[in-house]
Amino acid sequence: MVEYAWLAPVLPLVGYVFLLALGRRAAEGLVAGVSVILTFLSFLVSLAVFTALGAHPDVTGTYTMRWLTLGAHSIDVGFQVTHLNALMLVVVSAVSTLVFLFSKGYMHKDERFPVFYQYLNLFVFSMMALVVSPNLLQLYIFWEMVGLCSYLLIGFWYFKPEAALAAKKSFIVTRLGDVGLFIGIILLFLSSGSFDYSTVFQAATTGHLGLSWITPADLTTLTGILVFVGAAGKSAQFPLHVWLPDAMEGPTPVSALIHAATMVAAGVYLVARMYPLFVASGTALTVVAWVGGITALLGALIALTQRDIKRVIAYSTISQLGYMMMGLGVGAYAYGMFHLFTHAFFKALLFLAAGSVIHAVDTQDLFEMGGLGKKMRITQWTFLFGALSLSGVFPWAGFWSKDSIINATLQSGHMTLFWIAEIAAFCTAFYIFRVYFLTFHGKPRDESKMAHAHEGSWVMTVPLIILAVMAFIAGLFNTGLNNFGLQRYLMADSPTGLIGKVYPDNVPLMIISVTVALVGIGLAALMYWKPVISAEKLARNLSGLYRLSFNKFYLDEIYYGVVVWTGKLIAGIVDFFDRYILDLIVRMLGRLGYMGGVGLKYTQTGQVQTYSVIAFFGIMILLAIAMFHVGGVF
Amino acid sequence: MFGFLKGLGVTISQLPKKKVTVMYPEEKPDYPERYRGVHRFIPELCTVCNQCARICPTSCISLSGSRDENRKLRIETYDINFDICILCSQCTEVCPTEAIVMSDTFELASYTRDDFYLDMHWLHNNELEYERRHPDRAIPETDVQKKAGN
Amino acid sequence: MFQYWNDYFFVVLFLLLGIFLPVAAIWVLGPLLRPKHPTVAKNTPYESGVEPVGDAHVRYNARYYLFALMFVVFDVETLFLYPWAASFHQLGLFALTEMLMFILMLVIGLAYAWRKKVLEWS
Amino acid sequence: MALTDETDLVRTEEMLLNVGPQHPSTHGVFRMVVKISGETIIEAEPVIGYLHRGTEKLAENLQYSQCIPYTDRLDYVSAMLNNYSLVHAVEEAMGLEIPDRAEYIRVITMEMNRLASHLIFFGTYLLDLGAMTPFLYAFEEREKIIDMFNELCGARITYNYMRVGGVKFDTTPGWLEQVDAFVKRMKGEMVKYRQLVTGNEIFLARVHGVGAYTTEQALGHGMSGINLRCTGYNWDLRKKKPYSIYDRFDWDVPLGSAGDCWDRYILHMEEMEQSLRIVEQALQQIQPGPVMAKVPKLIRVPAGEYYSGIEGTRGELGFYIVSDGKDKPYRLKIRRPSFENLQILPIILKGVPVADMVAILGSIDPVMGEVDA
């Protein structure tokens, strides 16, 4: 089965080509139907690969063919199946299938409906191809392609200026990270002579990663950090997280698929994929852990005060990605991926539920909603499941995965990070239930918008229900129930312990975590459900903190000040150089060329046959030379 | 959906049906008494009243007669131009003595138009032929005598 | 190889005979038997009983070109289907997926042509 | 080749095509000059007159009774109706009272003739569309009708049967029984036709939605008969302006809706059944009696202008008599339905494929003898 893994990415590609052929006026049902079916097939393939690997852990493999030979080195293309890849394939295809189905309802009657699905298909293809890439170069290609898809989809409603801006912003910010990644990849290629993961890891772990100007240890650290910069860009880690909240201008299914479940997880996946490199350089791993921790806390703090429902969830995503990074950083490889796995489901669920809400009430402002629970029973319940899972309440999925990470921070001895994680966990529970209560409980604050709110069609509710079920049970894949199946599965990639450790369960910690979450929920309930504590008063009392959080720690402004101003300065200098020095040279060259051209134009009869006669005659002359010089023919 | 199968059934079910082909030159169609074929003419009965020539819509009949010793008009020539005759039978309708009547001869094809000028003899022969073919439809000799006589 | 050549030699015999029959009938036997009295009226092309108007050698329907185009593409497809079909039982599942991809591409082509109204008449 | 010829486009060149007068599907000597681009007709121009005999002019020198054989040759597949139309006009002008039996015989023969004509339509239309068997079946039934007419009035096509004041002959003994037997047989045949043709998918695809026009267009072109009723306009002179004894029978006027070839085809078929109904009832009601009214030997129509139209096989068949009181009409104008019906051809032929041309022309069902008169 494993050798058919290539089908998983190719099926969406087929869908893309097919939709492209169908064009922009194709029927919605056909477009969505084809996409959903193909993605579902892709999901089945992924699942088959996943189970096949589970049954025979040693059948992982790389299937490549020679693409280019560059001197001594060669570049291959193909695909690779490892346990990590298989897990990612399942996550991506499962979430995509559901989002595809959901989008049928959400994008209904959109003018560019088929285009939307084209982009989505292209994205899913790129994402899956990224996952199964056997080497860094191929990964980078698809890395950029998912970035492109993200850009296209954020700017899908390009006629909204915010959307266009957000698309641009996301593109540029992630580009910053990609530059780092690219430099990292090139350094790795230069030093190890190959793009292949195995070769690179081999070199890194044995200390043979060398270049003339840097020691192998330093190079390992440097490349590790550079790769992590790329991962941070894509996974919206501090300080490159600023694009993700703005990306919420895109359609909600896009937010769910790309900016919650899959693409942003690519950064995490990259770190996990390159884990041996990070392990080889302890420093890089620490950087990962700390950046992850800071991001987790920062995201949670900002999310506390946001008014836009999607933005809250977006910051929550940032925060959770921080958790994953932190988990990886403290050496808990399997737990980080486990959290990625559960997070994909409950975050997609939250986004889709939010999308369902937005679809129904046509606003994103939390303070215009309220009381929706009565009208949208399914959405309410599914959102509640997602929220409980996110908060880490026993026994929802989020609990198991988040607790594993917190447990790992504690047991690996990162005490500061442990506290950061716990504070972030408290904030998480608070803000998500703030959203929940503000949206579904209480009195409607804007009657006109609430009046016609109703549940979407089955294409919207069915994905919600499935995801809710997954948000509940996904955590059980890595519990004592199945003897920690997922972590065993993932660790099978490298039995030598090259990819981190696992830690035993810590029941007291679990209780603490759940308590923290429940306190957060309780606080949210007291403030927004049964208003015992006034939120306004609290905000006024802590106005400094509130403003800091509400304005996202002024990071956008800082960015503007630093990055943009510097950029303009450099641009000015370059402009001068270009205009007055380079241009001079270029114009002179141009003049020369022009003179030559005027002279030569008379040879241009415009007739192909004349050209070919000349070319042919030239070849004949070459042939004659070859014969008389090289000889041997006669 | 499969209506044409029904049609196929119809055609195949006609196979054993009795064939309607008439083997023409050997087997002549049986034409009724009223059939309006080429005229036949009984000179004895003609009173040269010219009514037939006058009523003919296409003016294809021309005849001439002379008075015999009994001062009775006798037909001398009687020609019908079958180039233009439309076999409408108006002439037979007006004929007071039924000297001109229609036969069931219908084979008139010829290579030349001259053959279409049929004279009294031809027409009379046609009458004789007709009587030979249809003895039952023959005008009794007595009638002819009687009519010719008055 | 020899039996093979002999079989094709047989085919060639058919070819020769196939050419021989019309040539003999039209160019050898025919002139001996048939009259030849051409007249201007007899040699006028048929045009429902009136004098022909205009030239019959006109540039005809561009539609037909598109059908010929489709034909070429699908003929090539059919060509590749034959060795596949013949060797299928020795190839198994992999060949099936390969051929499905192949057919899928061409079905996409067909769908494209369908949508572009190539398959419509007017 | 140089870049001179501006008209030399790669687009399909337009081609002038003569369809007819010697063409199997033009139902006689009809000619259409069509301009086609590929297989699509851009312009169609009917050319008529190949069968013109000047009937109207000839009639000015003929007594009324002499006109009757000429009417046989107008719509030569339904001569009975032509006969009747003329004698009816004269009778109306003269105010004659017609014996009952004569009227019944007229109705029976007319409806039988209508049946025969529609059978021809059925057969030839299918022949136009490429099926040859229905043609032979239809002609076999028509042959039976014609044989009966032959026995009745002595001719197979040109009956010359009606007379001013009645009919030429009374029925032969047993003739009415023959008709009765035929009607019974014909009902079974209709089922066969339905199975053979009406359900055939290829046939349906050929006629559905082809050559459609609206009621307004039809009225604007003076169309009548089935060609008008196929658009859903209820206009049948037998009902609207009852003549003869049509008000004594119980029958319906079948109507179409889309005005396409299918409607025209199915109306022909349904009208055949209605004709059978009328004949059936007439056979029950007919009583012995005289078949000629008392009419003067030389028929003279009082001076004046008279018009009488009847529902012919193809539409309103009208004779317009201008009389100056003599035994010959001063002017005889014939309203020939086929001629009027044909006028819409250039409009509905525009933009249809060549193959539909014969389908449309066949469904309009013109008879060139009538068009050219």
Add this chain to the structure above:
Amino acid sequence: MTGLGGPLFPIPTGSLLALGALLFCIGLFGALTRKNLIIVLVSIELMLNAANINLVTFSRLGVNPSLSGQVFSLFTITVAAAEIAVGLALLLAIFRLRRSSEVQDLNVHKW
């Protein structure tokens, strides 16, 4: 003779290759000198055919006889089909624009 197991293949390799070479040159000459674009395309087909003859020859009579040559020639035929389809479509488009199917009129690139 018998070292290869049975009699030798009766047609000499050189003759087959010479046929291919001559056909190629005929096609080349046609492609370079003919005026009508269709004929130029046809000449190119001729050259492809010459190549095919060589492919099949080597598939049977090469150093390592194998079916690869035949498979390649099938691919060549496919490519030729695609080429002629697009080429002739181009021709139609050009004809539409410039009312000519002759090569010397296709001189948009002239100075």
Add this chain to the structure above:
Amino acid sequence: MNFVWNGPMIAFYVLALSVLGAGILMLSVRKVVYMALSIGGVFIGAAGIYILLGAEFVAVAQILIYVGAITILMMFAIMLTNHKAEEEPFRWTVRNATAAVGSVLLALVLLAVIRSTTWPVQSANLNLNGGNSNPVAIGLVMFKQYAFPFELVSLVLIVGLVGAVILAQERKEEE
């Protein structure tokens, strides 16, 4: 090279002559329609050569695609463009002369090369198809060894189809 007169050899020479003859005929007739027809002779002759070489599937493919499809396509193209087109008589312009000299030179060089090379000989009983019939053997090779190029074929075809459709379709604005 010793010449042995035998059936395949005769067949080969007949076919080769007809191929070259048809090729030269193509270059010498003036009407474009005839040219397109005479190239049919080349195609059929080449198919005969393939049959002689035991490549019957390729031969039939040649007939199916070249004679059955491509020539018809060309006919349609001719009839859609200037179907009365005739070539001008050959003129010795500089370009034509260069082309002629070049072609002849190339032919001479190639013939010389062919003549001077020692070609391997193969048994007449060589079992190229490995016990299968020719199409089966080709199928096995194509779908095992050349699976990827085979998929590319479909891509080439679809690209050709789409491109040709776009190019050849009459556009509405021209009407």
Add this chain to the structure above:
Amino acid sequence: MWTWNNLWHWAGHPLSWPGFVGMLVGAVVILLLALLVVMYSIYWQRKFIGWMQWRIGPNRVGPWGLFQTVADVLKLLVKEDVIPANVDRTLFLLAPIFAFVPAFLVLSIIPFSAHHVFTANIGIGALFYVAISAITIHGVMLGGWSSNNKWALIGGMRSAAQMLSYEVPLGMSIVGVVLMAGTLNLNGIIAAQMHTVWYVIPQILGFIVFVIAGTAEMNRTPFDLPDAESELVGGYHVEYSGFRFAFFMLTEYVYLLAMGGLMATLFFGGWAGPFLPGWLWFAIKIFIFFTFQFWLQATLPRIRQDQMMSFSWKLLLPLALANLVITAVVKVLV
């Protein structure tokens, strides 16, 4: 080295003179047989259709009109051969030959009997038929085009478009059979059917496509638009007379024979059958095919050009593909 005997030496493996004579006799026998079958299929067509139309069909020449077609052929032979003015003379003269030769050539591979006595046993029989029969399109198209007649032009173009449109589903429906049998050799296909069941049962979808496409390929009712008599008054052969016309007719009926043989081979087990000798079985199967074609001809009206083209591309081609995929999938599963 040259001797006469060498001529038939296939590199040391002699094709003996008796063997050659046998081949020649076989080919000639098939030629005569084809002509005979064509004549009597026309006779049977007229009789059979006549019976269905309450007529008795040909009955004058010979007993039961048995020599009617012979008389017709003789008439065509002595009829003046009119070559209209302004035709493209070369093509006009060549077109009937272009049409006829492939028609006869495809007979060379039809296995009329269990042992290839009269026909060649080549490894690619099924594809050979498809490939060779495509050449006929040239004859028909060029005949129509060169006639300098508008009806002929329309008919020729229609015919070409029709034949090439239906060639694709025809070829694909055969692939289904090849898939089942695993060989392209027609005798091999028959042999494969002897082990299992006639392929008409498992390949019923392919069979339907084959019959429809085959009918269209032969320009027979209801796909007889190219020579649609009531529209195009004969189509591509409107200007042909005498024996040139006869060869177009002959082509049509030889194809009828060949297609019948192919159908019997592919779907009805060819010459295989109990009790009777093989050639008789084959003849019976072909006869049934003929009769079926004539039956269709007597019943159906003609389809319209645009409908016919879309029918092939939009219905038959997907059907044939579906048949193929189903067959392949079933074959993998079973």
